[in-house]
Amino acid sequence: MNFKKKILCIGAGYVGGPSMAMIAYKCPDYRVTVVDINPERIDAWNSSQLPVYEPGLGKIIKKTRGKNLFFSKDIEKQIKENDIIFVSVNTPTKTYGAGAYMAADLQHLEKTARQILKYSRSSKIVIEKSTLPVKTALTLEKILSSTKGKIKFEVLSNPEFMAEGTAVNDLENPDRVLIGSHETKSGLKAQAQLIEIYSRWIPSNKIITSNLWSSELSKLVANAFLAQRVSSINSISALCEKTDADISEVALAVGTDSRIGNKFLRAGIGFGGSCFKKDILNLVYLCRHYALNEVASFWESVVKINEYQQEHFITKIVDSMFGTLAGKKICILGFAFKSDTSDTRESPAIYISQKLLAEHAEIIISDPQALKNAAIDLAGIKGNIKYIDDPYLAAAGCHALVILTDWDLYRRLDFRKIYLSMVKPAFLFDGRNIIDHQKCFSIGFNVYPIGKKALTHL
Ligand code: NAD
Ligand code: UGA
Secondary structure, three states: OOOOEEEEEEOOOOOHHHHHHHHHHHOOOEEEEEEOOOHHHHHHHOOOOOOOOOOOHHHHHHHHEOOOEEEEOOHHHHHHHOOEEEEOOOOOEOOOOOOOOOOEOOHHHHHHHHHHHHHOOOOEEEEEOOOOOOOHHHHHHHHHOOOOOOOOEEEEEOOOOOOOOOHHHHHHOOOOEEEEEOOOHHHHHHHHHHHHHHOOOOOHHHEEEEEHHHHHHHHHHHHHHHHHHHHHHHHHHHHHHHHOOOHHHHHHHHHOOOOOOOOOOOOOOOOOOOOHHHHHHHHHHHHHHOOOHHHHHHHHHHHHHHHHHHHHHHHHHHHHOOOOOOOOEEEEEOOOOOOOOOOOOOOHHHHHHHHHHHOOOEEEEEOOOOHHHHHHHOOOOOOOEEEOOOHHHHHOOOOEEEEOOOOHHHHOOOHHHHHHOOOOOOEEEEOOOOOOHHHHHHHOOEEEOOOOOOEOOO
């Protein structure tokens, strides 16, 4: 088939796979190829067992894979063949050298740029989809223009705003798509090409254009603002626990002010996921780089409150269980960093599990999708850990239940049945405030929510 556009994405991860599947789905006359240096990832995308769990994604892949969506290991060939290249490689926090544990590690991005330069035989549009520090496009441009030749590369920024667990809906009906470009003739021409792709299914008033640097920075700032809301409500949850105020009532009263809004005001054990912490730290690092130390400290406090929230939760567990967890069995319900994903990157469950093990508790972990990743995250950690799919089997014989992920299925559990199978007094720590606390208290549990009065029989 003669395809109208040939699009490549380098990086077949949580973003590259779903976002390209959506383009292929909405644009059947475009050929979309996704490549990765990790051959197992590509094999998984080509199999019935996709490498990421994302509701609704399987259907879209089924409709497009092998028709106009392809997953390939041949990076060289694909760079040669495609005219528009999205770059969606990982940009984790650096763990070594200058800027360790703060700055973004841009080695994968730089390697990708060098690959593009090496294998390109024609001019191309290169689109940053990864989340990057502001001014990264300048680095890309320097690398891509380092051999003087006829081939030209136009760099655009098109950050991704999808969230895991809702990626399909976010990609299909985004609040906005952001495209940053140089305000030059060639920059605007490249921008128009990208607008043409998104216009296939996204209304024009939702396609925002800006200069390159605003686009790069807006992505970091959007994540920082979202994380800041979570830390704000979590900080107030601690105050609620001291004052008999109820965090859900406060969140409702505050969030109904249309200037504030009601989203991202769910108090819990803190935010996880691969991006919030890394992107804020990246922002903090940038501010320090520009000697904006007060600004840096302001954003750093968002991460500090997040760490405090997890610490506070662990202290609550230990204190309420009579000061010792040694030899006690604790059932962890949920290991993913949020519901509807198998992703456990930076999940609060990792830190909380480690802390419980350090208190010599025995932990039994249950999660509908994330047990494989949980086992990888906790490999090599000393202590007694079991992984059990069925939440009822996992809870049987335990002293406490600890809810760490807001999976819908936990709302519907038969807590009477669970209570009967547990050691008494039975404790329930709801780290996500998702279950009916009063009902569980009436069943017999000693219930400890977040930011609300504990309900105990003790
Ligand atoms: P990921 O780790 O799941 O995927 C990145 C992929 O890139 C990996 O499979 C890796 O093997 C591949 N890769 C690395 N270097 C490569 C190279 N030189 N050539 C080919 N492939 C290479 O990461 P992700 O979660 O998809 O995130 C990618 C980027 O998108 C990050 O910058 C992240 O901050 C951003 N982002 C992520 C999300 C999310 O929900 N996960 C949402 C918005 C933005
Ligand atoms: C987040 C952003 O929402 C996306 O817009 C962005 O594209 C993405 O990061 C990214 O850049 O990677 P994601 O991390 O997938 O998406 O999930 P969120 O829904 O934002 O949740 C993040 C964390 O905050 C989760 O641990 C969640 O449980 C927690 N959270 C969220 C709360 O504790 N309370 C809330 O009210 C909302």
